[in-house]
Amino acid sequence: MKVMIDFCVVPLGVGVSVSKYVAACQQVLEQSGLEHRMHAYGTNVEGEWDAVFAAVKTCHQTVHDLGAPRVTTSMRVGTRTDRDQSMDDKIESVEKLLSEV
Amino acid sequence: MKVMIDFCVVPLGVGVSVSKYVAACQQVLEQSGLEHRMHAYGTNVEGEWDAVFAAVKTCHQTVHDLGAPRVTTSMRVGTRTDRDQSMDDKIESVEKLLSEV
Amino acid sequence: MKVMIDFCVVPLGVGVSVSKYVAACQQVLEQSGLEHRMHAYGTNVEGEWDAVFAAVKTCHQTVHDLGAPRVTTSMRVGTRTDRDQSMDDKIESVEKLLSEV
């Protein structure tokens, strides 16, 4: 089962700057080989369910290993059985409609 | 690694009433043996990371099997390494403060 | 427009214990007069859109006033035009199905 997620990892107990922890998660995703794209308030990832959620687990473990005693993540998780749809497909289908207005 | 999640499964393409799908997910959680509690806009689940996310995956698969071509779930995922904290502990720590006001 | 939300306020830069801030938000909700129920990973609130979002804004301001330099909230927001549905209605419609299994 393919899945697309959008997630935002928030470390607690490490002060106000979280970019170090976000960068560590980006490296986890890079090493996972999964398609992923960061935006200003989270990251999109797509791939097989088990591979994607293994990467999310590694992100939590990595952020704990870097010193955060507590991590809270918010996530959207999308699956569909009717057809394959990539991150590009989703954006293009909206942009096509906007261009026709 | 223990985890507490709160998640809300939303089936698309099956009309406006989603209670049948939510009920199916409650049965998945019941069969998982994981501690879980439904509220009006989601469900709390706690347990070992792999068991909890296996249950989430089974929920997606079950909702697809019931006829939903598309499923989008929103989720909070919390882990902590400083101490164990159950669902009851979290609620009690807030209620204790409120009772002291 | 009526709305039901579920939200979880997370203060950053104030250490690992967040119960003080969650309790302050519960008091904001209490004073708002809005129907609300806390669970282990967030709080359900229902009411008129503007009143509910005014309470969310007051929560953010209150948590900042208590010393948190940064606040990140995750939220679900539900509206429907087909009928009124309270928090109790949502839970009952699922529990009715479960009882019939």
Add this chain to the structure above:
Amino acid sequence: MKVMIDFCVVPLGVGVSVSKYVAACQQVLEQSGLEHRMHAYGTNVEGEWDAVFAAVKTCHQTVHDLGAPRVTTSMRVGTRTDRDQSMDDKIESVEKLLSEV
């Protein structure tokens, strides 16, 4: 109070394709004059709290007006009092760290 949000509007009861509704929300944001950027699983918006949440409300109303009897949105909401931080700032602070690895 400045706010940055990331939100994903999901119409229920209108079938499996949601791009028409997402496109309508993009037009709402365009007309709002607020800084906004769509990604594959949501949209970032930044601006003054009241203006941003007025746009979210208009999105819900617009999606209902287009025929969706039910709308469920998932949202992250971030405020900070220590300093101004734009969408670009957030991305740059992570990319700077990644470039130094």
